[in-house]
Amino acid sequence: MARLPEYLRALHSLAENGHETVSSEGLASAAGVNSAKLRKDLSQLGSYGTRGVGYDVGLLIEQIEYVLGLTQRRAVALVGVGNLGHALAGYDGFASRGFRIAALFDADSGRVGEEINGLVVRHVDELPRVAAEESIAIGVIATPAPAAQQVADQLVAVGVTSILNFAPCVLSVPAGVDVRKVDLAIELQILSFHEHRKASLTALPTTGGSALTALPGGLAVTESQEAIGT
Amino acid sequence: MARLPEYLRALHSLAENGHETVSSEGLASAAGVNSAKLRKDLSQLGSYGTRGVGYDVGLLIEQIEYVLGLTQRRAVALVGVGNLGHALAGYDGFASRGFRIAALFDADSGRVGEEINGLVVRHVDELPRVAAEESIAIGVIATPAPAAQQVADQLVAVGVTSILNFAPCVLSVPAGVDVRKVDLAIELQILSFHEHRKASLTALPTTGGSALTALPGGLAVTESQEAIGT
DNA sequence: AGGCGCTTGTGAAGACGTGCACAAATCGCG
């Protein structure tokens, strides 16, 4: 389940605050989900809760980390050390959550050699050699969109089977390779959609607004917290 | 629907390449979705396709932009101009997709006054005044997690009803306020999970691996392209 | 004008996720 990492973060936060056990209710509210959903998710991992008490925070962290494959610290290669790439390279949140940025790559020879956070930027042509040395598990693409497909192909060629893509484009990859995408403009547009919907609802509550905005069942947007109420 | 922005991006890309019409099949593959799903999504907006021909790219762009509320360029306030905030402030992908970064805020007085991309960083205390001037529609939080809730409260207080949160924590907001979250570590952990699953599947194909990794129906992870095959 | 190929729009079936509600289980306390 995609919610496991969220639970894990909430658990770490609870552990830091000294909690040794949590009820499903408490963990659910900390993770921002329904308590029944949380229990169902956790029961999929096996029964690690005690009825009448709750879940052992430490044990649960261990179990979730095992299921997520975080027992081994995976090596991440970041390709494209531009505006966004710099921020990512300098981010310490990866290291603290089970990942190690193992290498930085860029195609711009002006950037090659630059040192960021103790890592030196290499030319993307060195990817095969470095991948062999470091056993890269995950590739992060932070290049402009036109270069993303090519970079993805290069990553796949050196054996990377998981890619996180920040470029606003769809990547085509062979079966067995997993791609996740983060597109900030899409997130903003979804928010804009809600703004638009909220505005047209309050503006014309009686007439119901124009035909386009007053859709039959309303448009559903999945993911994320949504507190559109009354 | 949360897929509309993806369609919009694909349409813009097609328009740049000179296409005047697209079939649902073509647009679907460009957006990385099923063609039936795409047709059903578009039919919700009204009938803007011609049977036997396809969809008019320009008209469809116009319609989707209207539904998403992109006809008005919304003002975005960015709070937290640190590592990530700098990258966001310098990103031109927002402007080209219907948004305008209207103001930058930070609590660190050392950063206040700094100019990024033509915008000067202001102190977060000025938020009420600036919000009144600029009519901020969307707030982006790029502060450390401990400060995120407080910033969210401040944003809500000045009338912001849509928040994009980069801090790894859940925000509690009143009903009517919409929050979307981007957590890169979670994305990586989901990829790690797939890596782990792939590894244990190939390692022990006959025994089926340990009880934890060989779960009843397999764990489903939503979102994103997944090409785990054969 | 008529037929043919192509594409949209949609009905229906199935898969999936969600949340309620409750039985089973455990702990603490008298």
Next chain:
DNA sequence: CGCGATTTGTGCACGTCTTCACAAGCGCCT
């Protein structure tokens, strides 16, 4: 030792999303 308070784990029902499959509609070519 037993009882009640508390919390997990889960059966069930409901709503949503997805996908297939096909009729209806449109344009082009003869």
